[in-house]
Amino acid sequence: MFKHFKTLLLITLLLSACTDSTIADPVQKAKARVIQVSTHDVANNHLHKDLVIDVRESDEIITGMIPGAIHIPVGQLQSEFPKYLQSLGNDSSQQTIVLYCRSGNRSAVGADALQKLGFSNIVSMQGGIKAWVAEKRSIVIPAKD
Template sequence: MNQINVMTVGELEKALDENRDLVVIDVRENEEVAQGMIPTAKHIPLGQIPEEVDHLDSSKEYVMVCRSGKRSMNASEYLSAKGFHKLNNLEGGMLDWKGELVF
């Protein structure tokens, strides 16, 4: 299995500020994302990842996000098994995110 990197909230904020070419995927449920998402994040609930995987570009870098980091790690492990190599799991998830939110 490929290595899944752990990214801190601070590292993600810096990467977004620098317009680094990465895709943030929020795997929380609809009622959770209604409370706010990281700007630029794409919402794919965890249960829909298997049907969405063919629409994702495996050459891109991804940051997986959930409430605390557990579901996003599950999503990262699934993508890793599907051949994705540039995966980051957001440590502490949205519980630790203090940055801007979009609704």
């Protein structure tokens, strides 16, 4: 009986080790590698001088965006962000690039991906647009395409 209990306990421990941590692991690793900034920091230090990018999907931005932000979905970030910078035609190397999403997970993954491509000055806004709205900061509703 004790032998079966030990086997059952071991199986339970192994299965529990394979659940949520494997899903959250890439996000947590990305968050550990990128600089996380607060909504307060974005509103007071980045909003009017740096590039702010909303990395949510197109159907998510209809609820509102941070004023002045541009929209590049996280799935297109690696291909579209370099093109966008090139289209600006100016030296943006001194600008901080602030990414945000709904809650801060996708923006951290996106920031990590851009850093791996060699971009610097990339940060992720903690809490995403949910935190921004919860703090009653202003948003704009984008025009429909």
